[in-house]
Amino acid sequence: MDSQVWPLVSVVTPVYNGEKHLAECIESVLAQTYENWEYVIVNNCSTDRSLEIAQHYAQLDSRIRVHNNREFLALMQNWNHALRQISAASKCFKVVHADDWLFPECIMEMVKVAEANPSVGIVGSYVLEGIRVKCDGLPYPSTVVPGRELCRLSLLRGGPYVFGSPTSLLIRSDRIQSRKTFYNESSLYAGVSNIYADVEACYDVLQNSDFGFVHRVLTYTRLHDKSQTSIYQRLNTSILGKLAVLTKYGPGCLGSKEYEERLGQRMQGYYAFLGRTVLERGKKEVWNYHREGLKNLGFSLSWAKLAGATIIELYRKIVNYLLHPKATAQSIIGFVRGTESRKSLQR
Numbered sequence: 037m038d039s040q041v042w043p044l045v046s047v048v049t050p051v052y053n054g055e056k057h058l059a060e061c062i063e064s065v066l067a068q069t070y071e072n073w074e075y076v077i078v079n080n081c082s083t084d085r086s087l088e089i090a091q092h093y094a095q096l097d098s099r100i101r102v103h104n105n106r107e108f109l110a111l112m113q114n115w116n117h118a119l120r121q122i123s124a125a126s127k128c129f130k131v132v133h134a135d136d137w138l139f140p141e142c143i144m145e146m147v148k149v150a151e152a153n154p155s156v157g158i159v160g161s162y163v164l165e166g167i168r169v170k171c172d173g174l175p176y177p178s179t180v181v182p183g184r185e186l187c188r189l190s191l192l193r194g195g196p197y198v199f200g201s202p203t204s205l206l207i208r209s210d211r212i213q214s215r216k217t218f219y220n221e222s223s224l225y226a227g228v229s230n231i232y233a234d235v236e237a238c239y240d241v242l243q244n245s246d247f248g249f250v251h252r253v254l255t256y257t258r259l260h261d262k263s264q265t266s267i268y269q270r271l272n273t274s275i276l277g278k279l280a281v282l283t284k285y286g287p288g289c290l291g292s293k294e295y296e297e298r299l300g301q302r303m304q305g306y307y308a309f310l311g312r313t314v315l316e317r318g319k320k321e322v323w324n325y326h327r328e329g330l331k332n333l334g335f336s337l338s339w340a341k342l343a344g345a346t347i348i349e350l351y352r353k354i355v356n357y358l359l360h361p362k363a364t365a366q367s368i369i370g371f372v373r374g375t376e377s378r379k380s381l382q383r
Contacts, residue, residue: 043127043151045073045143046209050118052080052108054134055089057258062093062100064137070144074126075100078118081108086134112221112233115202119212126209131202135258138203142254146206149248153180157211157245158238161254163204170257171204173197174249181249183242188289191282193301198247199238204255211241232277239285271322275309276329278302283333306330307338311345315353 047065051058065075077090079102087104094100103121105114115131122129128150132138146159163171173196174181189195199205212218219233279302286295310326313319330337 042070042072042147044123044125045070045147045206046122046126046129047073047075047143048078048118048122048129048131049075049134050078050080050114050131051082051086051090051134052114053082053084053086055082055085057135057137058086058089059093061132061134061137062090064139065132066093066097067140068138068143069141070147073099073143074123076103076118076121077101078103078105078114078121080105080114110221112219115219115234116217116221119218122209122212128206129209129212130206132255133201133203133257136201136203137256139254139256141252143206145250145252145254146248149179149250150206150208153246153248155246156180156248157183157208157241159206159248159250160198160200160204161250161252163200163255163257164253165200165257166259169253171198171200174251176251179249181247183244183246184289186247187239187242187285191286191289192294192298198249199235200255201257202234203257205238207241208245211245215240232274232281235277236281236284239281243285243288271325272309273325275306276326276333279306280329280333303335307341307345308349310342311347311349314342314346315349 049058049061054061062075062077065073075097077094077100079087079090087102090100090102094102101121103118105117109117118131119129128147130143130146142161146161149159150156160171160174162169186196186198190198218237220236221233282295282298282302286298290298306326310323313322313326327337
């Protein structure tokens with residue numbers, strides 16, 4: 037491969053206490069068939085061996101640089117800080133989370149699409165998430181889709197799912213330079229970073245560029261209990277993040293009737309979720325998170341709608357019990373045992 041022909045790609049890994057999988061992540065970058073890359077690993081004050089592992093690989097390959105933060109940064113602040121470390125000569129960048137990895141031809145295949153289509157601002161692909169293939173919403177053999185049209189389809193019910201996570205995307209580096217911060221640092225609800233800030237950034241880029249897609253599995257996203265993802269799953273941050281994206285980009289990407297209809301569907305689903313939360317014990321953290329989040333988005337909580345949704349969810353639980361009494365009883369026993377176990381640990 038002639039490095040003078042192929043553009044410089046910046047691979048970026050922000051890491052905090054990621055020693056368990058960091059070496060595997062770095063090795064996957066080293067194994068790329070594409071050679072004209074730089075790799076910036078940003079250590080966010082890790083207390084484990086993350087810095088030592090990163091420095092070891094930097095000594096083995098001059099394309100790897102390690103940046104050690106002087107002070108700990110919040111999630112989105114650190115992601116933006118990491119992107120500021122890439123070279124001015126960079127043409128495309130790719131974030132790879134410290135517990136994820138790339139298949140050998142990932143960068144090569146994505147760069148091919150970007151180089152063949154100058155209008156493309158983001159390139160995605162299928163992603164292996166745990167044991168399941170995701171981002172399968174773009175019909176084969178579509179390679180390039182107008183950005184605003186993709187945003188419109190994604191906002192509608194049943195639209196394609198193509199954004200995945202930062203690990204699954206390649207983005208043109210000049211999109212960083214045109215924004216003060218690439219990831220929205222202000223989208224904080226109840227002290228938890230908005231995990232949809234990466235999706236929000238995609239919508240922002242695609243307002244003025246197209247989306248490219250490679251119909252191959254090129255990245256791997258790890259799922260495990262201690263991952264940042266598990267925190268968001270526990271709080272169900274995605275339902276709030278999707279609402280935030282809809283209210284920000286829906287008015288410009290959807291027709292007025294489409295937007296009102298989709299917003300109504302989102303809010304109906306949201307109140308159903310809040311109704312279930314009311315019925316579940318030990319959900320104070322979840323409740324506080326969403327109450328503050330809705331307020332920050334400009335939505336007033338309707339107690340009438342909440343009461344109605346709670347009654348409907350209670351009715352569904354009763355019907356489910358009548359139809360499946362054995363399974364419901366086992367679920368209740370499991371919940372009681374779990375509650376007693378948590379109490380004993382707190383003593």
